[in-house]
Amino acid sequence: MAVDYSGTWDMVSNVNFEGYMVALGIDFATRKIASMLKPQKVIEQDGDCFTIKTFTTFRNYEFSFKIGEEFKEVTKGMDNRSCQTVVSWDNHKLVCVQKGEKKNRGWIHWIQGDELHLELTCEDRVCKQIYKRTL
Numbered sequence: 001m002a003v004d005y006s007g008t009w010d011m012v013s014n015v016n017f018e019g020y021m022v023a024l025g026i027d028f029a030t031r032k033i034a035s036m037l038k039p040q041k042v043i044e045q046d047g048d049c050f051t052i053k054t055f056t057t058f059r060n061y062e063f064s065f066k067i068g069e070e071f072k073e074v075t076k077g078m079d080n081r082s083c084q085t086v087v088s089w090d091n092h093k094l095v096c097v098q099k100g101e102k103k104n105r106g107w108i109h110w111i112q113g114d115e116l117h118l119e120l121t122c123e124d125r126v127c128k129q130i131y132k133r134t135l
Contacts, residue, residue, distance in 0.1 A: 007133050011041075020126070023122040037056040039055065041116070048066055070086040090108075
């Protein structure tokens with residue numbers, strides 16, 4: 001049985017977000033604003049169908065996917081690029097590969113205790129974020 005990611009998650013740790021944004025080519029002013037934000041994630045899971053919403057005081061982002069089905073993703077509000085995205089299970093981890101203009105782009109989500117971990121990768125940069133489930 002797959003892990004249930006459903007819930008509301010608040011960021012508690014954000015390591016190397018600046019480096020990740022530089023790799024994406026995000027401008028200086030946007031990076032400075034984004035680095036001060038504490039995003040909240042709301043994940044809705046129905047079997048292998050997911051909707052992930054990320055809320056901040058600056059910008060919000062929402063996308064939906066089904067495990068194993070490739071889709072066109074436009075990262076509106078982030079770096080505004082189009083990529084072909086596919087998310088798959090690797091044991092209990094969600095592994096996302098985003099093929100497009102940037103090399104080695106994607107993310108991995110996993111749950112450890114009451115924490116949601118997120119590793120964001122772009123080119124040679126890795127950002128590590130941790131979220132705590134909101135009760």
